Amino acid sequence: MTGKMKIGDKAPGIQVMDAEGNTIALSSLWSDKPVVLAFLRHFG
Amino acid sequence: MCQEMLDQLAQNTEWFNERGVRVAAVTMGKPYEAKMFCAQRSPDVMCLSNPDQSAYQEFSIGKISAQDLLNPGAWRAWGRVMTRGFKPGSPGGQDAQQLGATFIIGTDGKVLMAHYNRYMGDHPEMRKLKAVTEELGSQNVVRSG
Numbered sequence: 001m002t003g004k005m006k007i008g009d010k011a012p013g014i015q016v017m018d019a020e021g022n023t024i025a026l027s028s029l030w031s032d033k034p035v036v037l038a039f040l041r042h043f044g
Numbered sequence: 045m046c047q048e049m050l051d052q053l054a055q056n057t058e059w060f061n062e063r064g065v066r067v068a069a070v071t072m073g074k075p076y077e078a079k080m081f082c083a084q085r086s087p088d089v090m091c092l093s094n095p096d097q098s099a100y101q102e103f104s105i106g107k108i109s110a111q112d113l114l115n116p117g118a119w120r121a122w123g124r125v126m127t128r129g130f131k132p133g134s135p136g137g138q139d140a141q142q143l144g145a146t147f148i149i150g151t152d153g154k155v156l157m158a159h160y161n162r163y164m165g166d167h168p169e170m171r172k173l174k175a176v177t178e179e180l181g182s183q184n185v186v187r188s189g
Contacts, residue, residue: 004104005158011149012102016070017093019079024092026070026099030149034156034180035066036173038053038146039105041164042072042138 011037047085049144049167054086056170061088065148065177070094072138100142107141108164115163148176156180 005011013027029035050069057067068090071078075093082091094100146168148157157176159168 004160005147005155007155007158009155010153011147011155012099013153014099014102016099017075019075019082019091019093021075021093026092027153029066029068029090030151030153032151033064033066034148034150034177035068036053036060036146036148036177038049038067038069038167039100039103039144040050040069040071041142041144041161042140 048165049146050082050086050089052167052170053089056174057086057088059174060177063177063180065180066090068092070099072097072100072142095138097139097142103145103147105145105160106143107139108143146173148173150180 011026011030013025015023015025018024026037029037053067053069060067067088069082069086070092071081072095073081073093074095078091078093082089143161143164144167145158145160147155147159150156157168157173159172161167
């Protein structure tokens with residue numbers, strides 16, 4: 001883990017999965033429009 | 045505890061979409077778990093799955109420490125969500141110590157706002173997310189979270 005992301009830092013475009021199990025690059029979320037991206041704690 | 049944040053996002057997704065901003069949530073659940081959870085609570089939010097928490101690590105999102113459990117803010121947040129009818133859920137094999145975070149990211153991939161949750165139950169105020177969004181027209185927004 002590096003330092004916390006700051007304003008102006010480049011966000012990592014790491015791959016995750018969508019709800020269907022398909023691989024998706026996070027960078028695809030902001031390629032065409034800005035995104036509010038929330039990382040949630042566990043379900044519950 | 046993530047119920048409250050997800051519900052707030054769900055209630056405001058249309059507002060963000062109308063302003064050309066996508067809303068997405070990364071969870072630690074497996075894809076089918078994320079699908080079920082989000083379909084139930086926030087069908088309009090794009091739900092993503094990251095069981096190995098690699099994205100959490102890439103975004104440098106921390107974990108709860110023993111010291112955090114002594115933070116009065118954590119207990120206030122706990123009381124707040126309980127009085128709103130949220131029930132503590134079982135992590136179900138997920139990392140109970142993992143904290144959350146919220147970012148607004150522009151089309152150039154740069155972070156426009158970052159809020160790292162300081163303790164369980166902490167999350168950014170919706171008005172702060174909206175304030176940043178409303179300034180997005182210029183694409184030169186900078187706001188600390």
